[in-house]
Amino acid sequence: MDATQQEILDIFTRTRALLRGHFVLRSGLHSGHYFQCAQVCQHMDAVERLGELLAARVRASGLEFTTVLAPAMGGLVIGQEVARRAKARYVFAEKEANVLVLRRGFTFSPGERVLVVEDVVTRGGRVLECLEIIRKAGAQPVGIAMLVDRSAGSARFDVPAVSLLELSFPTYPADAVPESLAKSPIEKPGS
Numbered sequence: 001m002d003a004t005q006q007e008i009l010d011i012f013t014r015t016r017a018l019l020r021g022h023f024v025l026r027s028g029l030h031s032g033h034y035f036q037c038a039q040v041c042q043h044m045d046a047v048e049r050l051g052e053l054l055a056a057r058v059r060a061s062g063l064e065f066t067t068v069l070a071p072a073m074g075g076l077v078i079g080q081e082v083a084r085r086a087k088a089r090y091v092f093a094e095k096e097a098n099v100l101v102l103r104r105g106f107t108f109s110p111g112e113r114v115l116v117v118e119d120v121v122t123r124g125g126r127v128l129e130c131l132e133i134i135r136k137a138g139a140q141p142v143g144i145a146m147l148v149d150r151s152a153g154s155a156r157f158d159v160p161a162v163s164l165l166e167l168s169f170p171t172y173p174a175d176a177v178p179e180s181l182a183k184s185p186i187e188k189p190g191s
Helices: 003-014 037-042 044-061 076-086 125-136
Strands: 018-024 030-035 067-071 089-096 099-102 113-121 140-149 161-166
Touching: 003 018, 003 044, 003 161, 037 044, 037 076, 044 076, 044 140, 044 161, 067 076, 067 125, 076 089, 076 113, 089 125, 099 125, 113 125, 125 140
Parallel strands: 067 089, 067 113, 113 140, 140 161
Antiparallel strands: 018 030, 089 099
16 A cells, blocks of 8 residues: 555544444445545545545546536535536536436536546446436546545446545445354444
8 A cells, every 4th residue: 555545544544434343335235344435524624635636646547527427425525626626517416216317407518528526436336327327418428536446446437437545345245244244233324
């Protein structure tokens, strides 16, 4: 782990955003680790630093965009911070009937270059929904930026993806939870 990755992990630990216990993730998988990025959002110095690092990673990757799209709730704060640093337009998608949609008058222009920004990706379901929203509107998804790639690179997308931290904590389907984890009460801290 390089110094920047250690700094990021330290931020998550210091702000109590990296939790240990027995969790059911949004994907339905069980894990002994959980990223509750909302905890980081209480600390503006941490949000600014993570936004600075993620925006720099996006710049270094050469992704060019005019708009940032973030899925609510998790991607809201970091998406806005990346958009602010890039001086880009910022919109978000939110759930309606359990599906992400654009509301509040948000639209995309044909060909508009859009970067998806998310906090934590395990399987990438919400990112895939965002890519579909962009394409259905006739806009162009140019890439994905995430704070934490919990899949350690195994979540695949058809556009470039960058992350600040790649970690692979074990995850388990509900019918294959190890006994040691199953003994702990299940927590669902929310996305």
